[in-house]
Amino acid sequence: MNKGLISGLVLLTIGIVCGLLLSVVNYFTAPKIKEVEDAIKYEALAEFYTLADYDLSEVEGTGDFGTIFILKTKGTENIEALVYTVSAQGYSGASQKIQMLIAVNADLSIEGYKVVSHAESTGFGADIVDNDFNVTQITDLSRFDSVADVTETSNGILTCFTLVSQRVGNDLGGGLSE
């Protein structure tokens, strides 16, 4: 048989073995990673609202949206706030997007926001995601400034807010089905 073909088959076999090994590791780590990510989300949610005061439910979003948390007045169907889990591409590419939680009250004011996961560069993008962008004071998103040298990261943050602003009015008006 052609030697090049055999070499290719050897490479394929090594690749399959590595893939199997990764699936085993993923089997054990995936639940723990989900736990870690949920803990971060609920910790952030608790920073925005006293959760005991609301009926909390969740809807799985599509596309760039992850879980959407719905906070209703206890015992009623009145939506008091929506907290979006939304992702956008920063500097680290499409596979490691910046993920944010953005909390919007029923009057369309932003209660809070938090970057829950990212893989931006240490010392550059990673530093700005924890900064206070003061977004609650901004009424016109086009005035949101990029941060020098970390344009891709700040554009990712801006995209998250833009995505939420495009749908929140409709969602609060009853467009969100549980």
Next chain:
Amino acid sequence: MNKKENFFKGIIKENPLFVSLLGMCPSLAVTTSLENAIGMTLGVFFVLVLSNFIISLIMSNSKLADLVKPVRIPVYIVVIATLVTIVEMVMHAYLPSLYFSLGVFIPLIVVNCIILGRAEAFASSNKPLDSVIDGVGMALGYGLAIMTISIFREFLGKGTLTVWGDLQVNLTFIFDFLKIEPIAMFVQPVGAFLTFGLILATITAIANNHKNKLAKKVANNG
């Protein structure tokens, strides 16, 4: 080369960072705190030792080595990428704060010149045990180098030394005593280059001094 020499060469004589100047980009980026440097060292240690072992195991079998030789670089990349992905998943699950702190530099271990370099230059032509010893020495040499840089940077830039999690040594009293503030520039990228340059210059000066002394000794004896 005996096993002891093989082990120690990576720490001093052929230190990957201070002598070979390999893998500088992630090394300078993650050395903002001692904790990051320790985390990166653990990741590189795991990947370097195991990749050296696996690659040496494959290449020490003459029949398999003949088949792998034409595609050896893709094979190295597949093996190293698998090990790095394992490190990434385990860190995300069990050391989330370190995972978020190291960020994109964990997956970048795949293309770290030290790991690929040792695979091609050493593991592919040596026995598995020697390759493991070489990997341990090189990883420790790399770790000592980035920990040294991070100790200077964190101390001068923040006045602290974060060993792990909440275990932090507060040394701001030294700055209070000197009536100055920590120099924040040292935890910025410019501080990384400055610290690295100064350490490299010191090491070169010591090495040159040692060489001159040896040369004088030889001349006197001659």
